[in-house]
Amino acid sequence: MFIEQAYKGNNTWWRVLITAAITMGIFIMNFIMFLIVSKEDMAKTYDLMKQLPKNLSLFINLLPFVFLLGILFLLVYFLHERSILSLTTSRKKVDYKRILFSFGLIVFISLASFVVSYQMDSSNIKWNFNPINFSILFVLSCLLLPFQIGLEEYLFRGFLMQQVGIVVKNRWFPLVLTSVLFGLFHSANPEVAEMGFGVMTFYIGTGFLLGIMTLMDEGLELSLGFHLGNNLIAATLITSDFSALQTDAVFKYSGVQNPNDMLTEMIISIVITYPIILFILAKKYNWTNWKQKLTGKIIAIPELVNVEND
Structure with a gap:
């Protein structure tokens, strides 16, 4: 019922166009930069x-x-003319326990992965901790990252997924479209310039992961928690010269990164780690009927429609 929540609002085409154009501006600018600006x-x-x-x-x-x-x-x-709750979830109220669980899950996996890799080879990882700089970083991250991931989740997995879904009347197309757009609109990130267009498979794959979470769980709570935990760890744990965000993290990667090695690590995350995450969430929240929730048809339910479109 998550996509169907859009029926609670006024979905006149020009309203949708205005909202999409204004809120997607920063991502469109990034993509245009990627297309027209030279690598130099x-x-x-x-x-x-x-x-x-x-x-x-x-x-x-x-x-x-x-x-x-x-x-x-x-x-x-x-x-x-609809509530923010309808943009967030199909539940009667936001489930903050879901946000906290997915946040904790990705933080645990990220920290565990870092510890393992550090134990295997720490030669290119140096201690970068500065108490004052890190304290400022941590406060800024806690204050501002929720807005960054919030915009991306509410825009891609929320507004766009819902609006596209009620137009095409199915679930698979908005899942694919929003996942691809999510990836493409990260194309101006430094990682892409450093490692090539192949890194876009990671961003698009992450988009699919977050989209599947949203559709299977009928809300944004899990994707919000996951995205926030992922970005918070990325900003505070380890940084590098080619990171999207240059930060005063605890550690810094000081070696010369082989793009092929980085791409391999990202593909491993998509192929192995992401399915494990979905398996854990599916077991905890008893997800069933995957085919219908990910590819099924969208039907306008009369009791949800409370605004007449122009």
Whole structure:
């Protein structure tokens, strides 16, 4: 019933277009940059950003998401005339226990993976901890990352998945479309410039993981917790010169990274780690009827439709 929540609002095409255009602006700009800007100019831009204090750079990068998420909420509430709850979940209220569980799950897996890899080979991982800088980083991350991941989840897995779903009247197409868009709109990240377009398979694969979570669980709670935990660990645990976010993390990768090795690690995550995560969630939350929830038809339920479209 998650996609069907869109029927609670006003879905006139021009309203949907306005909301999508305004809130997707930052992602569209990133994608355009990837297409038209040369690698040399992109490298110069990244080098310029690296000259800023890391915490200031993080603040500048994340601040726009505060305003964009607020704008998305305002447009959904006033322009589409429906609640933020309907954008979040099909449940009667937000299940914060789900958010905390998926957050804890990915944090545990990430930390465990780091410990194992560190024990196997720590030659290229150096201690980077600075108490003052890290404290500022941690506070900034806790304050601003929820807005960054919130915009991405509410926009891709929330608004777009719901609106596309009620147009095409099925579940598989919005799952595929939002996952691909999620990947493509990360194309301006430094990792892509460093490792090539192959890294997009990781972003798209992550989009599919989060989309499957959303459809199987009928809400954004699990994807919100997972995304926040993943990004928080990425920002605070270990950084590198080619990370999307340059931070004063606890550790720093100091070696010369082989793009093929990085891509292999990402593919392993998609092929092995992600199915394990879905298996754990499926067992905990008793997911059933996978085919219907991931590919089934969308039917307008009369009691959900409470606004007449123009």
